[in-house]
Amino acid sequence: xxxxxxxxxxxxxxxxxxxxxxxxxxxxxxxxxxxxxxxxxxxxxxxxxxxxxxxxxxxxxxxxxxxxxxxxxxxxxxxxxxxxxxxxxxxxxxxxxxxxxxxxxxxxxxxxxxxxxxxxxxxxxxxxxxxxxxxxxxxxxxx
Amino acid sequence: xxxxxxxxxxxxxxxxxxxxxxxxxxxxxxxxxxxxxxxxxxxxxxxxxxxxxxxxxxxxxxxxxxxxxxxxxxxxxxxxxxxxxxxxxxxxxxxxxxxxxxxxxxxxxxxxxxxxxxxxxxxxxxxxxxxxxxxxxxxxxxxxxxxxxxxxxxxxxxxxxxxxxxxxxxxxxxxxxxxxxxxxxxxxxxxxxxxxxxxxxxxxxxxxxxxxxxxxxxxxxxxxxxxxxxxxxxxxxxxxxxxxxxxxxxxxxxxxxxxxxxxxxxxxxxxxxxxxxxxxxxxxxxxxxxxxxxxxxxxxxxxxxxxxxxxxxxxxxxxxxxxxxxxxxxxxxxxxxxxxxxxxxxxxxxxxxxxxxxxxxxxxxxxxxxxxxxxxxxxxxxxxxxxxxxxxxxxxxxxxxxxxxxxxxxxxxxxxxxxxxxxxxxxxxxxxxxxxxxxxxxxxxxxxxxxxxxxxxxxxxxxxxxxxxxxxxxxxxxxxxxxxxxxxxxxxxxxxxxxxxxxxxxxxxxxxxxxxxxxxxxxxxxxxxxxxxxxxxxxxxxxxxxxxxxxxxxxxxxxxxxxxxxxxxxxxxxxxxxxxxxxxxxxxxxxxxxxxxxxxxxxxxxxxxxxxxxxxxxxxxxxxxxxxxxxxxxxxxxxxxxxxxxxxxxxxxxxxxxxxxxxxxxxxxxxxxxxxxxxxxxxxxxxxxxxxxxxxxxxxxxxxxxxxxxxxxxxxxxxxxxxxxxxxxxxxxxxxxxxxxxxxxxxxxxxxxxxxxxxxxxxxxxxxxxxxxxxxxxxxxxxxxxxxxxxxxxxxxxxxxxxxxxxxxxxxxxxxxxxxxx
Numbered sequence: 001x002x003x004x005x006x007x008x009x010x011x012x013x014x015x016x017x018x019x020x021x022x023x024x025x026x027x028x029x030x031x032x033x034x035x036x037x038x039x040x041x042x043x044x045x046x047x048x049x050x051x052x053x054x055x056x057x058x059x060x061x062x063x064x065x066x067x068x069x070x071x072x073x074x075x076x077x078x079x080x081x082x083x084x085x086x087x088x089x090x091x092x093x094x095x096x097x098x099x100x101x102x103x104x105x106x107x108x109x110x111x112x113x114x115x116x117x118x119x120x121x122x123x124x125x126x127x128x129x130x131x132x133x134x135x136x137x138x139x140x141x142x143x
Numbered sequence: 144x145x146x147x148x149x150x151x152x153x154x155x156x157x158x159x160x161x162x163x164x165x166x167x168x169x170x171x172x173x174x175x176x177x178x179x180x181x182x183x184x185x186x187x188x189x190x191x192x193x194x195x196x197x198x199x200x201x202x203x204x205x206x207x208x209x210x211x212x213x214x215x216x217x218x219x220x221x222x223x224x225x226x227x228x229x230x231x232x233x234x235x236x237x238x239x240x241x242x243x244x245x246x247x248x249x250x251x252x253x254x255x256x257x258x259x260x261x262x263x264x265x266x267x268x269x270x271x272x273x274x275x276x277x278x279x280x281x282x283x284x285x286x287x288x289x290x291x292x293x294x295x296x297x298x299x300x301x302x303x304x305x306x307x308x309x310x311x312x313x314x315x316x317x318x319x320x321x322x323x324x325x326x327x328x329x330x331x332x333x334x335x336x337x338x339x340x341x342x343x344x345x346x347x348x349x350x351x352x353x354x355x356x357x358x359x360x361x362x363x364x365x366x367x368x369x370x371x372x373x374x375x376x377x378x379x380x381x382x383x384x385x386x387x388x389x390x391x392x393x394x395x396x397x398x399x400x401x402x403x404x405x406x407x408x409x410x411x412x413x414x415x416x417x418x419x420x421x422x423x424x425x426x427x428x429x430x431x432x433x434x435x436x437x438x439x440x441x442x443x444x445x446x447x448x449x450x451x452x453x454x455x456x457x458x459x460x461x462x463x464x465x466x467x468x469x470x471x472x473x474x475x476x477x478x479x480x481x482x483x484x485x486x487x488x489x490x491x492x493x494x495x496x497x498x499x500x501x502x503x504x505x506x507x508x509x510x511x512x513x514x515x516x517x518x519x520x521x522x523x524x525x526x527x528x529x530x531x532x533x534x535x536x537x538x539x540x541x542x543x544x545x546x547x548x549x550x551x552x553x554x555x556x557x558x559x560x561x562x563x564x565x566x567x568x569x570x571x572x573x574x575x576x577x578x579x580x581x582x583x584x585x586x587x588x589x590x591x592x593x594x595x596x597x598x599x600x601x602x603x604x605x606x607x608x609x610x611x612x613x614x615x616x617x618x619x620x621x622x623x624x625x626x627x628x629x630x631x632x633x634x635x636x637x638x639x640x641x642x643x644x645x646x647x648x649x650x651x652x653x654x655x656x657x658x659x660x661x662x663x664x665x666x667x668x669x670x671x672x673x674x675x676x677x678x679x680x681x682x683x684x685x686x687x688x689x690x691x692x693x694x695x696x697x698x699x700x701x702x703x704x705x706x707x708x709x710x711x712x713x714x715x716x717x718x719x720x721x722x723x724x725x726x727x728x729x730x731x732x733x734x735x736x737x738x739x740x741x742x743x744x745x746x747x748x749x750x751x752x753x754x755x756x757x758x759x760x761x762x763x764x765x766x767x768x769x770x771x772x773x774x775x776x777x778x779x780x781x782x783x784x785x786x787x788x789x790x791x792x793x794x795x796x797x798x799x800x801x802x803x804x805x806x807x808x809x810x811x812x813x814x815x816x817x818x819x820x821x822x823x824x825x826x827x828x829x830x831x832x833x834x835x836x837x838x839x840x841x842x843x844x845x846x847x848x849x850x851x852x853x854x855x856x857x858x859x860x861x862x863x864x865x866x867x868x869x870x871x872x873x874x875x876x877x878x879x880x881x882x883x884x885x886x887x888x889x890x891x892x893x894x895x896x897x898x899x900x901x902x903x904x905x906x907x908x909x910x911x912x913x914x915x916x917x918x919x920x921x922x923x924x925x926x927x928x929x930x931x932x933x934x935x936x937x938x939x940x941x942x943x944x945x946x947x948x949x950x951x952x953x954x955x956x957x958x959x960x961x962x963x964x965x
Contacts, residue, residue, distance in 0.1 A: 028898035035904060131904035138907035 009041055010104040017111045023121035023128070031128055039135020041104055049101040049136065051143050053094065057087055058133060065126045068119060075119040084113055105132075146211070146373070150363055151315050151440050153195030154215050154356035155322060156183060160196050161348060162302070162329060165239045166295035176200060188310055210376040214366075217382050217496075218358035222351055223332065224500030224703050240289040242269040243330040244343035245281035245783050246709055250696035252688065252787025263787035267343065272298060275327035275349075276642035278724040279731040280780040290330070298325050305644040314650025315356075315440040316634075322349050323654075324642050350709045356442040357455045358499075361389050364437065364457030384496030390458045391492055391516060392466055393524050394429060396422065396450035398485040403751070404807035406556050406583075411803050412665045412749060412761070413590030414556055414583065419752040419759075420593060421586055421612065421620075422485075423657060426452055427636070428601065428614045429473055429487065436465035441653055446711045448719070449755030453711070455704075458493045466491060469616075474535070476615035480582065482559050486535070490527040492520035499704035513704045514694060554580035556587075585612050592622045594661045597640050602633025656719040660726055660750040663762065670799040672747035673763035674739060674860060675869045675957040679799040680767025681810045684774060684792030685757035686714070687824040692788060717781050718753040725777045726750070726760075726770055733780065736772040736840075738847055739765070739870060739957070740857040746770055759807075764796045765957060771827055772843075775836050789825035789836075791817040796830065796956070832949035842943055842950050849934035850879060850954035853917070863960060870957040874913050879955050881909040882938070886948035899944060910935055 013034050020026055026034075042049040060083055068075040087109060091102040109129070116125050160179020164170045167178065179196030183189045198212045199219055248267040268281035271288040272295065282288060302325040309317050330344035331351035365388040366376055403418045430444050430452050437456065445453040456462040470489040477485050494516045511519070552564050556579045566576035567587055579587070589612060600621045601614065611619040621633075634651035637643075641654030663669035670679045686692070697706050724730045728744030735744065748762025748770060760770065771792055782788040793813025795806055817826040817833050826835050834842075851858030851870050858870040872879060885906050889899035917927060937943055943950075 028901050032900055032903055036907075039907075127901060127904070131907075134904035134908035134911070137911040140911075 009037055010107055013038055014108045014111060017108060017115065020115050022117050023112060023115045023124045024118075026124055026128070028127075031124065032131060035128055035131030036135045036138075038104070038108055038132045039137075039141070040139045042101075042132070043136045043139040043141030047101055047104055049105065049141060051133065051136065051141060053090070053101055054105060054133070057083065057090065058129065060086065061126055061129050064122070068122060072119045075122055077116055077122075080113055080116055080122065080125075084110060108132075147360070147363060147438065148315060148440070149191065150211050150214065151356050151360050151442060152318060153192045153211070154218060154359040155315070155318055155352050155442065156189070156192045157195045157199040157215050157219060157355065158331070158348060158352060159183070161331075162295060162299055162326065165290060165329075165333075166292060166299040168292065170239060170292075186306065186310075188313055189306075210373050210381065211363075213376075213378065213381045214359050214362050215355065217384075218355045218362055221358050221384065221496050221499050222355040222705050223346070224705065238333050239292065239295070241330060241333040241344060242271065242284070242288050242290055243328050243347055244269055244345040246345045246697075246706065246713060247281070247782040247785050247788065249345060249698065249701065250692060250710075250782075250785055250787055251698060252691050252696050252785075263785045264783050268783040269343075270328040273328055274298065274301060274642075275324050275720075277731065278721050278729070280733070280777070281783055282732075290333075295329075298329065301325055308644035309647055312647040312649050312652060315442060316653035317644075317647045317650060319353065319441060320637075320641060320647070320654040321644065322352055325349075326352065346705055346709055350705065350712065353442050354705050354708060356440075357445070358389075358496075360439055360443060361455060361457040364439070364459055364462065365389075368457070368459045368461065387493040387495045388458050389494050389496070389499075390454075390456040390462055390466075391445075391494065391520055392433070392454045392456055392489065393491070393520055394426075394433075394452050394454075394466075394470075394487060394489045395524065396426065396485050396487055397528060399450045400807070401804075402481070402484050404804045405558070406803060407558070412663065412669070413587055415590075415751055415761075415803065416593055416661065416749060417586040417590030420589065420657070422450055423448075423754075424599070424601075424612075424620050425473075425485075425614060426450060427655065428616065428618055428620075429469060430454065431601070431634075432472075432616050432618075433465050433469045436469065437462045445708050446715060448715045449752070449757060451755060456491070463491070470531075473615040474531075480613060483535075486531065488524060488528045488531055490520060490524040492516055492523060512699075512702055513707060514702050517707070518694070552578065554578070554583055556580075556583040582613075589622055593659065596622055596638055596659065598635055598637055598646065600633045600635045656716070658719050658723045658750045658753045660723045660745075660748070662745050662747045663749055666761070666799040669747055669749065669762050670764070672743075672766075674765050676764070676959040677799075677867075678764040678796050678956065679801075679806075680762055680764035681795045681797070681806045682760045682762075682767045682771050682792060683758070683807075683810045683814045684771065684790050685814070686778075686788070686790050687818065689714075689756050696787065714756055715754055717778060718755065718758055721777060721781055722753050722758065722774065723750065725773050730777055733773075733777055736769050736776060738769065738843060738851070738858055738953075739860050741860050742766075742769070759810075765953075767794055767796075768829060768953065771829075772836070772840060775827070789823075791824045791826045793817050793828040794830075829946075830949040830952045832946045834946040834949075838943075839946060839949075842937070842946055845933050845937035846943065846947065846950040847954055849873060849930045849937075850882075850951065851957065853928045853930050855930075858957065867960065869960055870954070872954065872958045874916060876955070876958065878909065878913050878916075879951055879958075881905070883948060883951040883955065885909065886944065886951060889944045890948065893944075899941065903939070906938055910938065 016030070016034060041047060064079050087106050091100060091106045094100055094102050112125055112128060116122050156179070158175070158179065159182065160175035160177065163178040163182045164173070164175045176197050176199065180193040183193040183196055194209070194212060195215055198209065199215050245268045248264050251263050266283060269284050269288055270281050271279065272290050273279060302321060305321050305324070309321065326349035327347050329348040331346045331348045332344050362381070366380065367373070370376060370380065399422060402422065403415065406414050406418070426447055430447055433454060434441065434443055437459070439456060443455050445455055466489050470487050473487040477483055477487070494511070498511050498513055498516055552561065553559070554561050554564060555577050556567065559580055561580035563581050564578040565584065567579040567584055568577065570576045601618050602621065603617055603619070611621050614620050634653065635648060637646045637652060637654045638657055639659060640646040641656065663672065666679055670677045693707060693710065697710070721730065725733065726746050726748060728735050728746070735742070746762060746766040746769070748760050748766055751759045751761060753760070758774070760767065762770070771794060775790060778790050791814065793810050793816060795810040795813055797806055813828040817828040818824050820826060820833055826833055827839055829839070848857065851873055853873040860868050861871055862868055885902045888902040888905070892901050893899040914927060917931060
């Protein structure tokens with residue numbers, strides 16, 4: 001896959017996410033398709049994202065998920081919004097010239113976080129995140 | 144022998160010439176009538192029947208004006224109603240080579256989806272000319288199965304040998320067994336018209352002879368009541384087919400299920416088997432009693448199995464009285480001996496000879512088809528069941544309302560109240576004795592002797608020192624003891640060796656097809672013979688839409704008394720004869736379904752019941768599942784892979800000490816689930832998941848085998864230190880558990896209205912990790928094996944998700960270390 005086409009794939013996924021008003025509008029079937037596309041892209045040789053490079057971010061989402069699953073009505077989007085700077089920082093650290101393994105991930109996850117308004121949105125967001133990681137591994141992404 | 148018995152035997156032998164003719168190098172030298180007569184002359188004790196062969200055709204019988212011969216002729220025409228108009232057509236000739244068409248090839252079942260009249264069978268199947276004591280399936284037409292002279296000659300010489308062997312015990316019953324053995328796959332009629340068969344014959348010579356004899360005896364019984372002087376019977380009287388001269392009688396036992404299954408686990412397997420067998424014997428006894436009371440023979444027993452029986456009887460007061468009286472006496476017995484837990488319902492329908500034949504051409508508007516006769520009978524039987532219970536309530540109202548005797552103890556097995564409780568069996572010191580009632584003790588003993596039981600007998604007298612079981616009408620049942628001499632006045636029932644002429648000792652002996660199959664001492668023993676987890680499996684199955692098969696399956700213009708009778712005999716035959724062979728691993732032309740490399744045969748199971756159109760089997764759980772597939776496959780072969788005939792079932796897998804009645808109940812629910820999913824049925828439920836058989840067997844290839852073995856072949860079985868067997872998993876148990884979790888997640892998402900696909904990312908992750916393991920282990924030089932790729936595709940196929948959990952559980956249980964507490 002050449003670089004431009006691969007990038008346009010990420011842009012495509014980001015575009016789909018941006019076209020939503022809320023994350024919960026994302027149908028499961030579409031979510032799976034997008035996540036698989038992202039997983040494949042992130043695991044590709046050009047991007048070569050390691051799982052360890054997003055582990056902390058994933059853990060944070062899992063933590064929020066564990067909390068709100070117990071009390072859905074207590075969900076607040078603040079804790080999730082805090083992840084945006086965390087992700088930006090991690091991305092910045094990994095930047096090496098044109099190559100940035102976290103770049104495409106941030107490109108898609110940032111607008112997704114923006115579209116989390118309530119509990120249902122968050123749950124879909126968490127599914128989306130996890131699905132990306134799962135497909136990343138499925139398509140040969142490294143630990 | 145009496146005139147009547149001679150008539151029955153004469154009827155049974157009237158067409159024997161067909162076999163003799165086809166075995167002859169010069170078949171056109173004589174007519175089959177002449178061939179038969181000459182053959183019968185060769186045996187001193189059969190000589191007197193040669194006239195029945197010689198003169199059974201219309202012209203001769205009428206010319207000779209011998210009433211009994213005319214009776215056989217009239218019966219022959221009714222039994223072979225479908226071919227009467229060609230009978231005397233000079234243009235027809237016969238053709239030796241034509242084999243017997245399986246009647247299942249003819250069945251067209253409209254399932255509502257296909258076009259009406261569309262063939263349910265892609266191409267017809269035929270039976271090779273073989274003896275009925277081997278198990279085989281009908282096959283496509285090819286040269287080897289055509290009727291050669293040699294094949295006919297082999298059958299004839301077998302029959303001759305057996306006839307000689309049975310001379311001292313020669314009678315209607317023993318003759319019937321021999322005819323069944325040699326003529327079940329011989330076509331009754333191979334007439335051709337202008338060189339081509341007018342229609343492939345689908346009625347065997349055996350069925351034709353037996354039903355002719357049944358009709359003859361009805362005609363005789365009916366006419367002799369009207370006109371006791373046989374010599375006064377004239378042609379007009381004998382050939383009257385419009386008069387209602389026949390009764391078709393149906394009897395059925397209610398309360399069978401609780402009687403068999405509502406027993407405790409103490410000695411349960413033996414008791415269970417014995418109870419089911421005992422009911423069969425009760426049914427036999429009822430049939431014999433009705434037949435005996437009105438002087439009929441077992442040729443008039445059309446069908447018996449599953450607590451149901453059907454008789455063809457003359458429409459006489461004697462016959463109706465026998466039916467009424469038998470019902471009453473049997474119910475009195477059930478009330479006294481079995482606390483009324485079972486009941487007998489009897490109903491009958493009168494009909495005319497014309498109604499035995501296809502409806503369209505023969506009669507006027509008032510004439511019913513035989514199908515309609517049976518429908519009317521069914522309604523009567525339903526009504527009878529309700530009426531009988533009301534009669535019973537009225538008769539016994541004081542008795543039922545008490546007061547009851549206080550202080551009676553309860554039998555630990557059947558929970559009846561009895562003051563004759565004694566220990567069921569010897570018990571070790573310190574062990575709690577199982578106190579049981581006399582019947583339960585008798586049945587326990589019977590259960591123990593059922594394995595390889597060759598012979599039983601029924602009699603009216605006690606013989607001291609031998610153990611017998613009480614049956615209705617004061618009869619006793621004796622499991623044969625090798626040493627015992629048989630009591631006078633009884634009759635022997637030959638079970639295991641019913642095809643051997645030597646097993647018959649008296650003319651009253653008869654052969655009974657009963658599926659003996661026993662490969663375990665008790666439930667625990669069966670469970671221990673499982674691979675992996677030591678659990679018990681229970682399988683219930685029955686034929687889907689039996690009513691539609693019998694009611695509308697035979698094309699309207701071919702619907703006849705004979706065809707319906709043949710169909711029910713053959714259906715029953717699958718469960719009685721074919722099924723045990725299949726489970727033993729010995730059905731010709733069929734390779735048993737197995738998922739493990741060293742599956743043992745005979746399978747460690749026990750047929751609790753099989754007959755009619757259903758079955759109940761218990762055994763080692765993994766064998767139970769495999770057996771279900773064997774049954775489905777062989778039943779399909781047996782019924783010519785007819786798309787309109789199929790079978791559904793349910794399997795329950797449980798610990799061996801779970802209460803039996805509960806297992807029986809859950810298995811019934813599983814079976815009903817399989818039948819209620821869609822109208823076409825044809826399904827099995829395993830581990831609570833229902834699917835079409837084909838889907839399940841595809842999933843075995845695509846999922847189960849890869850779970851067990853990523854290479855070629857079946858699952859590999861290992862023995863642990865303590866001797867337990869278990870299958871090796873191709874990957875870790877964690878992988879399998881993840882698949883099970885994914886399958887369950889899929890199911891729960893779907894139930895909650897979400898898309899089950901939400902489980903797919905987990906699947907992707909699980910698959911990715913498994914791949915890494917496979918690559919690391921370096922099978923296949925780092926390449927993923929073909930079977931793994933098949934598994935991956937199947938795992939991502941949502942079409943498999945209704946049964947995925949089931950397949951994973953199957954693999955999981957197979958691989959367990961052999962302890963039930965895991």
